[in-house]
């Protein structure tokens with residue numbers, strides 16, 4: 248299922264935060280969204296999730312404008328893992344993940360074994376199944392992040408938007424999560440700061456700067472020393488890793 252934006256602009260007062268952005272994420276692709284702090288990545292993700300209305304332009308799922316799609320149907324399709332996702336206090340891990348199933352239920356439909364299997368599967372994928380009964384408040388930052396991702400997976404989405412999902416995670420879980428996202432049979436757009444992870448795990452990259460898309464294409468094409476200087480003001484040397492065959496960025500001090 249594809250997600251696309253056409254000439255999307257979003258402002259706060261007179262300040263343009265997302266400036267005339269057009270993009271397309273094809274079915275099943277994992278696309279990385281790169282850009283410096285404040286370049287508009289989170290704002291764009293919120294527009295794509297339908298949480299904000301653009302001032303001009305449109306967002307579409309499979310070519311259908313999301314403003315024409317019922318809220319509940321949208322909630323079944325798109326999962327959004329926000330950067331600072333909040334969850335109610337005093338819930339067990341399992342109950343947080345169960346929230347992901349809400350869009351699939353009407354007020355009168357009962358919880359069934361498929362729901363249980365989906366929740367267990369999601370918990371297992373992020374390595375939190377054995378912590379199902381632990382209280383949310385007692386989790387570490389990284390464990391909370393993994394539970395948020397399990398909640399998104401329990402939603403069985405066709406599109407998943409993730410805002411810096413590896414924040415708080417140790418390197419083992421960062422790599423595990425990026426691998427999981429890249430292998431999911433869903434359309435994924437993921438805001439990410441680690442350029443080497445973007446190179447290793449994304450099919451394509453979109454680069455933002457001051458609210459605009461300034462580059463897009465495969466990591467092989469996009470990740471160049473000149474682009475990284477222009478956008479991030481960092482000096483790099485880039486070669487092909489002998490270990491995974493993808494571009495590897497070395498930072499030069």
Ligand SMILES: Nc1ncnc2c1ncn2[C@@H]1O[C@H](COP(=O)(O)OP(=O)(O)OP(=O)(O)O)[C@@H](O)[C@H]1O
Nearest residue numbers: 259264282283284285286287288289290291330438
């Ligand atoms: N509701 C708002 N009111 C005012 N300014 C906002 C609002 N939302 C976003 N901004 C501003 O828009 C710019 C883009 O913010 P956004 O969070 O989208 O950037 P980002 O690329 O996700 O940054 P980061 O990498 O730091 O997470 C920032 O300068 C931010 O201060």
